[in-house]
Amino acid sequence: MAGKVLSLLPPLLLAAAGLAGLLLLYVPTRDVRELPALKYGIVLDAGSSHTSMFIYKWPADKENDTGIVGQHSSCDVRGGGISSYADSPSRAGQSLVECLDQALQEVPEERHVSTPLYLGATAGMRLLKSPSRWPAQLRIQPVRSTFGSTASTTGSTRTASSAMAVTRSSGGCWLVRCRCPTTPAHLHYCALLEGGGTHGFHPCWPRGYSTHVLLQDVYESPCTAAQRPQAFNNSTRVSLSGTSDPALCRGLIMGLFNFSSCRFSRCSFSGIFQPPVAGNFIAFSAFFYTMDFLRTVMGLPVATWPQLEAAVVTVCNQTWSELQARAPGERARLPDHCAGAMFVQQLLSRGYGFHERAFGAVTFQKKAGDAAVGWALGYMLNLTNLIPAEPPALRKGTDFGAWVVLVLLFAAMLLAAFVLLLRQARSADSSGAI
Incomplete structure (x- = not known):
């Protein structure tokens, strides 16, 4: 008799597993939104005295068509400002290699092609004789072959971008720059x-x-x-x-x-x-x-x-x-x-009229939160409007109650299998004693 039960056990377990699978097909499911992937953007702030690289990131699905941009990291380019390379524009591109290598390491490889690279060289460009030629000459081959696109900006966007950066970072007001800079x-x-x-x-x-x-x-x-x-x-x-x-x-x-x-x-x-x-x-x-x-x-x-x-x-x-x-x-x-x-x-x-009383309302800051305060953050924030959002990733999920029922069902199956195995073992022991 025990042999017959034992011979029926495998098909019984398979039937139970099949029944559980059929039940799963009828369990109500719903779409669960996964955490959005991150997009990245790079801004080179090439000033008259030095150049800095900022790497920004934001959720790929965006919000109200604008990315919630945060600073990922930064890098200070060695050497002088962009205007110091007036006689050799190619050296200006070469000076960026070290920081661009850092960007290669920190931006996920699958995001390299879709990561835009922007050059902002307003103050430095004003000191050059033929600034219109420079953006193209700065796009060295490693940049073109690695990141998705390059672009340049001028002074008309800088003040507005600074305001956006400060508002985004701290909700405060902002101070503009003089049109004739103090270089x-x-x-x-x-x-x-x-x-x-x-x-x-x-x-x-x-x-x-x-x-x-x-x-x-x-x-x-x-x-x-x-x-x-x-x-x-x-x-x-x-x-x-x-x-x-x-x-x-x-x-x-x-x-x-x-x-x-x-x-x-x-x-x-x-x-x-x-x-x-x-x-x-x-x-x-x-x-x-x-x-x-x-x-x-x-x-x-x-x-x-x-x-x-x-x-x-x-x-x-x-x-x-x-x-x-x-x-x-x-x-x-x-x-x-x-x-x-x-x-x-x-x-x-x-x-601006910041005399004795109003001067106390001015704070001098390098960072607000975890981001450097400056035009680059606001510039990247604004440019996310031009970068398409990615559709949200979805996966199938079950309600918690249905999930609990399935867990109990599978647990009962395991318990039944254990009981059958235990009875089979006792029956075998009894037969051996006789």
Whole structure:
């Protein structure tokens, strides 16, 4: 008898398994949305003094057709700014290889082809003679063969992108940039015209510092284009020396602003409308680095408006040897800290109206959350509107109650099989004892 039961056990188990399978076909299911995959985008912020690469990511299905963009990582490109490669554009592309290799490692391989790469080189491009040729020359072959596309941007998108970045990161307000930037080339060319002749004096540069520039380059600066004479010797080299004069430097900086024309009820400068200063503001990019230099390198307090004014005068009174002693590792940028600090002070006070009371509402930040505050984040956020969303991935799922029933059913099958095996074993033992 036991042999008959044992012989029937396999088909019984198979029948039970088949019955369970049939039951599964009739269990109600529903579509369960899986976690969305991630898309990636790369922005190269190629400024006049240095280049940074930012890798961003967002859920591929997007929300309201706009990606919820977050910063994945960043990389600082070694070497100078994009304008330093004016005579050899191919070297500018080569300088990006190290950071692009990082992007290859951090962006999943299956996303390489669909990852867009954008070049933003507004400030650096303005210092070049033929900037229109550069975006194509920067698209080195590894970039073209690896990432999906490349594109470039100009200054018209930069301010709006900065606003979007700050709003996305912290919900705060934002500070715009001056149309005539405070790059070293622009400021010292303006100073040169004040001196005249083949030797000029730069009141914003420290005493003991000097350099030589071509007169042709002087008049290609946006700050000096209006003063360009009809005829001059392009090859003339001019010596420019620092004098450490805060008062003259302030006057030079103020020459960059135009407060005389305003078609509206009130303006900031250059005829641009500005409402009254109210609320909280975030100052980033050059604002942050300038204040950080005054605080950390110079050791000066800048929490209040009088403290900032005093700090600017102090740094503009420094000699070249004194500055080098304070920051020996920043020799390339040291001559321009006085001009930068003076520009920030005058832009905040005369340009935007952040005086004593309103100045307390301004915070100087490099990051908001886990993302660097700047135009690149807002630019990538806006460009996700042009990148198609991926349809959500779905899988079949069962309700929890049905899942519990199936678990109990399979458990009962296993228990029944165990009981049958146990009875078979006992029957065999009894037969052996007889």
